[in-house]
Amino acid sequence: MVRAIDLSFPIGGNVSSMLETFTHKDSDYSKVFTSFSIDPLFTHAVNNFSMQKITLPSHTPYTAHLDAPYHELQNGKTVDQMPVDKFLGDAVVLDARSRSGRGVTLECVRKQLDEIQENDAVLLRTDWDKKYDSPEYFEGSPFISMELAQVLVDKKARCVGIDFPIPEDTERRKRNEPDAEKPVIHYLLLGNGVYIIESMANLHKISEKRPFLITLPLNIVGADGFPVRAVAVEGLKAK
Numbered sequence: 001m002v003r004a005i006d007l008s009f010p011i012g013g014n015v016s017s018m019l020e021t022f023t024h025k026d027s028d029y030s031k032v033f034t035s036f037s038i039d040p041l042f043t044h045a046v047n048n049f050s051m052q053k054i055t056l057p058s059h060t061p062y063t064a065h066l067d068a069p070y071h072e073l074q075n076g077k078t079v080d081q082m083p084v085d086k087f088l089g090d091a092v093v094l095d096a097r098s099r100s101g102r103g104v105t106l107e108c109v110r111k112q113l114d115e116i117q118e119n120d121a122v123l124l125r126t127d128w129d130k131k132y133d134s135p136e137y138f139e140g141s142p143f144i145s146m147e148l149a150q151v152l153v154d155k156k157a158r159c160v161g162i163d164f165p166i167p168e169d170t171e172r173r174k175r176n177e178p179d180a181e182k183p184v185i186h187y188l189l190l191g192n193g194v195y196i197i198e199s200m201a202n203l204h205k206i207s208e209k210r211p212f213l214i215t216l217p218l219n220i221v222g223a224d225g226f227p228v229r230a231v232a233v234e235g236l237k238a239k
């Protein structure tokens with residue numbers, strides 16, 4: 001039997017409450033929380049039908065969203081310039097729960113690397129999404145190591161999906177490392193045609209090692225990313 005697993009969080013009342021738990025409330029980035037709204041254009045009470053105006057940032061850290069190359073690269077592709085077949089196909093789930101520090105490193109998935117095939121969506125499961133409603137979700141979250149990102153590029157992955165908010169080591173800033181502001185993992189992945197799906201939910205609910213994955217954004221001309229309804233489909237392959 002075919003089974004669909006929803007890998008996106010619902011977007012709703014939780015968005016404003018997430019700003020409460022976001023530890024850098026005063027930063028410019030808090031706009032991603034305050035710029036979500038849903039307002040009536042027509043209502044049942046007045047017009048006998050409903051139509052709404054929905055406002056969203058192109059990157060929604062509170063649910064699964066696509067980073068198109070243009071997000072970080074001035075000459076990178078926008079969503080409409082990416083072929084639609086990029087957004088669906090085989091995926092492989094790598095279990096990264098054994099990580100010892102914050103980093104999802106080559107070491108913690110080394111034994112599973114052979115399972116990555118060309119054009120796969122590589123889903124890195126850390127179970128960090130279980131902290132979704134806590135302040136910790138954005139603070140001290142996992143990141144992808146440079147070495148692992150390079151292997152995913154070398155293996156010609158189609159995309160990388162993560163169940164945490166951002167693939168960068170955001171603590172580098174606190175340690176005052178040189179170029180700490182530079183999103184080096186984004187540059188490496190997006191610069192080599194590997195797009196990123198951030199803030200995915202429920203990777204732990206996937207039971208197949210290689211499910212079919214759908215992560216379709218709306219085809220908005222010039223968009224640097226877009227929320228996606230990410231779905232893993234199991235039971236498609238003959239046993």
Ligand SMILES: [Zn+2]
Nearest residue numbers: 067186196198
């Ligand atoms: Zn990103």
